[in-house]
Amino acid sequence: MTEPVKVLTEFVHEDESWTIDRYLRAGGYEAARKACTEMQPEEIIDFVKRSGLRGRGGAGFPTGLKWSFVPKDTDRPKFLALNGDESEPGTFKDRLVMERWPHSIIEGALIACRAVGISTVYLYIRGEMPLGYRRLVGAVKEAYDRGFLGKNIFGIDGFDVDMTIHRGAGAYICGEETGMLSSIEGGRGYPKLKPPFPAVSGLFGMPTVVNNVVTIAYLPYIFGRGIEWWRSFGTEKSPGLMPYSVSGHVERRGVYELPLGVTLRELFELAGGWSRPMKAVIPGGSSSKVLRLPDAWDVPMTFEGPMEAGSMLGSAAVVFMDETVCMVDALYNLLRFYEHESCGQCTPCREGTGWSVKIVRRIAQGKGRPGDIETLLGIADQAIGKTICVFAEAFGWPIQSYVALFRDEFEAYIRKGAHVAHGAQPQAAAHAG
Ligand SMILES: Cc1cc2nc3c(=O)[nH]c(=O)nc-3n(C[C@H](O)[C@H](O)[C@H](O)COP(=O)(O)O)c2cc1C
Known part of the structure; x- marks a missing residue:
């Protein structure tokens, strides 16, 4: 049986887990300090590429590769747009991290900014998450007060990063990356045709990295504990950890942080199982294709596993349905x-x-x-x-x-x-x- 590995979720049950003092006691901001002061931007991107980190927002795009698409020799401003819209039915992993471990996102953002040469970050949070919004605004203020945002961060001359928390107004389409950028710009959340991709022409027409908040929150751990540690979980093509949102017909619905590759059966059992025979499962949020049970019990939750079974990992939001579901x-x-x-x-x-x-x-x-x-x-x-x-x-x-x-x-x-x-x-x- 695959055991939970609590990284982003290790302290989330504690009171005040969202404060900077709690985060610093857990070693917070040290990984970013080390990466930003000891590594060249190119080395940081290369490190992320070698870690095999792939986006946790749904599409699973390799993160380091995405960063490398941003033009280097440009004097145009570049942006980091963090996606915390999380409106896919069944998905609630981002909310947990934004509400209860927000400094991991800010620390990860610093690493991304240093790597790509960015000094402005927007975090777009779903409108219906007022608690997450308040916690993030509080965390950003704490980070400014302690010098982790603002000017000359970590004593690096010219390493300036500003961060704004932008509330959505409650639209699922604003989670689609170009829809989100339109919304941040103040327009309707209409998606745009790609290409051009945001890396070349994104926010305000400028080069923009778009990443899911959980993708970014894992960075401090990958830099702090190393590529070998990260790759000790999951598979060659799907390394690392994932906070799975488990809901529907299981005893204990919630977020389970586990390696990629855990099977649907293991997730079901970890969540306490269910008293009636099971009929179906949605592996990756409401937009992923439904799978039949018992056929899909042994599908491994990697980027490839659900795809081979005819569905997708998506946002790893697993919804179980028992035989009574019509x-x-x-x-x-x-x-x-x-x-x-x-x-x-x-x-x-x-x-x-x-x-x-x-x-x-x-x-x-x-x-x-x-x-x-x-x-x-x-x-x-x-x-x-x-x-x-x-x-x-x-x-x-x-x-x-x-x-x-x-x-x-x-x-x-x-x-x-x-x-x-x-x-x-x-x-x-x-x-x-
Ligand atoms: C309709 C739709 C809704 C989406 N909603 C979200 C969302 O709420 N959060 C998210 O991170 N990605 C969402 N995505 C995926 C984003 O477009 C994008 O791939 C992602 O933010 C990139 O970050 P990542 O590479 O770190 O995963 C959505 C995509 C579509 C088509």
Whole structure:
């Protein structure tokens, strides 16, 4: 059985874990001091590349490689934009770190700034996280007071870093990196076409590194404890640790910090298991394809594991579902979220989310028509890969996978015109229209 390895989560249960005094007692800011004073920027980037660190925000892009795309010989200002929007249903790892261990993010940001030559950091936090916002603002103030933000940090002449905490207004699309940048600029959170990528033209048209807050929070540990330590967890292609958000049908829902490569079964058991037989699992947040249980029990949670099983690691937000879950209803519930959150720029997404909700709702209400399943799959097909950002995939993949794996439930509804799954109470029936 893989054991939890508490790094970011070691002290989060303590009172005042978010204060700089607690962080300094745990050795805080020493790794950044060492990296910034003893290593050249290029060496820092190379170190991150060799560590194999990949983004914890969903796409798993190699962090050091991303930093290396930022132009070096430019006198234009560069920015670091930290993504704490965390609105994917099922995901709550970032919130824990922002609320209870925020200095790890500031310390990691210093390492990134030194490596890339950045002096302005924005941290974008989801609007519905007022506690995290207050804690981050407090942490930034403490860091300024102790000289970890501001001018000539660590006594390095000209190493100046300013940090601003920017609250979102509650939109999932503002977690998409270019949507987030638009929102920080003061515009609507509309994603932009890529290329150009933010590394070349990001915030205010300037070179910008976008990283998830947890990606950045791991940096002080990787620099403090070394590449060998980091690579002793996980696999060659997916090294290191991950705070998994575990929810749904398990006894103890919460954040479990473990090596990459832990299996879904191990996560389920660590979270106390469940009293009824299990039916399905979403491995990487609501936009990842659903997997069947027991088939998926031994899938290792690496960047490759869920992909080989037909899904993705995403934000490592694992949602377990027992046999009482009605999959038509589960899909309906998800699609209502995506309909609400589509930014509306692209027709296949704006219209597709709305129509798919209507169709799944009528199926769940016993009013489904022959051909509805094909129409639903057609909507997904016409959206995936045909929009500015991958929001279309985020609602299209659930449609495809729920129908592919649980088609019998959808068909039974349409055939019998009634709610059929294991006595589950349909939410959809409660919604008129
Ligand atoms: C619709 C959508 C929502 C997203 N939401 C988030 C989010 O809340 N937090 C996050 O870090 N990344 C989110 N991402 C991924 C970001 O676009 C980006 O890949 C990530 O912030 C990069 O950081 P990383 O390389 O450190 O993971 C989202 C992507 C999409 C398409």
